[in-house]
Amino acid sequence: xxxxxxxGTSGDEVVVDRxxxxxxxxxxxxxxxxxxxxxxxMSMFHPSLFFLTDLFGGGQWTRIIHPWIGxxxxxxxxxxxxxxWRANLWEHTDSVWLGSAGAVLSGHEERLPEIGxxxxxxxxxxxxxxxLIVVLFTSGLTIWDRYFFAYTSIETKRVAVVMHAxxxxxxxxxxxVHVYAAIxxxxxxxxxxxxxxxxxxxxxxxxxxxxxxVAKGRTE
Amino acid sequence: xxxxxxLTLLRKSASDEPPPPVLPGDEGVAKLIDVSKCIxxxxxxxxxxxxxxxxxxxxxxxxxxxxxxxxxxxxxxxMRFTEWDNPRTGNLEWLIRKDGCMHCxxxxxxxxxxxxxxxxxxxxxxxxxxxxHCIGCGYCIKGCPFNIPRMSLVEQVVHKCTxxxxxxxxxxxxxxxxxxxxxxxxxxxxAEMKTLAGERVTDLKSRGFDQAGxxxxxxxxxxxxxxxxxxxxxxxxxSGLPANxxxxxxxxxxxxxxxxxxxxxxxxxxxxxxxxxxxxxxNRVSKKDEEQAADLAEGAxx
Numbered sequence: 001x002x003x004x005x006x007x008g009t010s011g012d013e014v015v016v017d018r019x020x021x022x023x024x025x026x027x028x029x030x031x032x033x034x035x036x037x038x039x040x041x042m043s044m045f046h047p048s049l050f051f052l053t054d055l056f057g058g059g060q061w062t063r064i065i066h067p068w069i070g071x072x073x074x075x076x077x078x079x080x081x082x083x084x085w086r087a088n089l090w091e092h093t094d095s096v097w098l099g100s101a102g103a104v105l106s107g108h109e110e111r112l113p114e115i116g117x118x119x120x121x122x123x124x125x126x127x128x129x130x131x132l133i134v135v136l137f138t139s140g141l142t143i144w145d146r147y148f149f150a151y152t153s154i155e156t157k158r159v160a161v162v163m164h165a166x167x168x169x170x171x172x173x174x175x176x177v178h179v180y181a182a183i184x185x186x187x188x189x190x191x192x193x194x195x196x197x198x199x200x201x202x203x204x205x206x207x208x209x210x211x212x213x214v215a216k217g218r219t220e
Numbered sequence: 221x222x223x224x225x226x227l228t229l230l231r232k233s234a235s236d237e238p239p240p241p242v243l244p245g246d247e248g249v250a251k252l253i254d255v256s257k258c259i260x261x262x263x264x265x266x267x268x269x270x271x272x273x274x275x276x277x278x279x280x281x282x283x284x285x286x287x288x289x290x291x292x293x294x295x296x297x298x299m300r301f302t303e304w305d306n307p308r309t310g311n312l313e314w315l316i317r318k319d320g321c322m323h324c325x326x327x328x329x330x331x332x333x334x335x336x337x338x339x340x341x342x343x344x345x346x347x348x349x350x351x352x353h354c355i356g357c358g359y360c361i362k363g364c365p366f367n368i369p370r371m372s373l374v375e376q377v378v379h380k381c382t383x384x385x386x387x388x389x390x391x392x393x394x395x396x397x398x399x400x401x402x403x404x405x406x407x408x409x410x411a412e413m414k415t416l417a418g419e420r421v422t423d424l425k426s427r428g429f430d431q432a433g434x435x436x437x438x439x440x441x442x443x444x445x446x447x448x449x450x451x452x453x454x455x456x457x458x459s460g461l462p463a464n465x466x467x468x469x470x471x472x473x474x475x476x477x478x479x480x481x482x483x484x485x486x487x488x489x490x491x492x493x494x495x496x497x498x499x500x501x502x503n504r505v506s507k508k509d510e511e512q513a514a515d516l517a518e519g520a521x522x
Contacts (some may be wrong), residue, residue: 013510014513047235047334047336050334058355060376063356145357146356155468161474162473165482185503187505200513202513214516
């Protein structure tokens, strides 16, 4: 056995490397940015959440820092996009997977086709976030009055502010699904902390990916 | 500037505190600007800068009397000059309008503001910005149907006409009204100002301005700054004064339905996830999964 599929430190169990250190770092920079953006953004979205500005040093600081975190997120997410877009291209099995939502939600994965590196749900999170982050970035620049006020009309800014709020809510919803899925499917979080998953996890959730990784080891 | 303790608060931004009762029939105060009496001397602009301790930059001439060329975070009021060739009479009319905050009864700025208490509406109708709570986001600029608030890039807060709330609180009138040499600017209760406007409109009609009238647009619930216009049928003539201003539907959706729907959607998704976990239970890898993975890997190793 070589490279990505190997034995764990304890001996018998098989471990599969899923994310290398740069990918994990890239993910966590994006994750922290997104959480900070959601907290600061929501504080300026609904008055009942305005108290969240205290986390950032008050309203003025929240307003100042929010767009800059957005810039960090945009470039950080671009990194994730370049890393993972190829693995997230839609395939026929993804449509089959989506069509069996009942089996997915009840955890009966034996009723689903064998899945590659990502399942349809993960791909939808990926493409959904990609689209929304493009919308959030462009609409965000439009309403970043400190630097860009002069470049658009007030009417354009009104459209942008509504789009920004709507896209942000959608992104938060996707984020909740993303985090929940990682918790619900036990053994997932370690892929983004230590970088590896157990062989059983790969077998159960991404069997085609496991077969591919094993096959790669065989040819090497 | 802080909230004025001398005035009763009616509403404040980003807050759902119930308003205090207002006496029935009390329409508050109003400033009446009689455009037909204005000579464009800009005494009001100078008085405004002086009373509010604002300092406009020295500008440059681009061939218009308008100076500065737009409202700024310093100049909260501005004489706007329009030369209009009246097709009916053949007269060239010089229409001069003192622009500034209209103090809407339904203020778009206050509705758009995310910071509690940064924009307040007093019971007398004055809409005021409270700089100590302003976070400089510029949402009020998007909320305003008249394009009035201006961001100070130095202070990082937004300013506009206060209707001299500090003077009004101690029984005075606005500085601009005090300075006006032709009494084109009057200040009093809104009821008094409407009566005065009625007299002026009658007078103007007797002089041939048969479309003279009062500008108190109902789309924003009426305003506490009103104009007497000689061409009230065409307010746009006066440097684009909107004929029927109202809060943009985009702002209403953003600060109305979207605000509620967004918070509900987020809450519902979290609850949905918790319920799913309770019903479906954790999705765990079985011992058999691990064994089969090991078999697959061993097969490869052979």
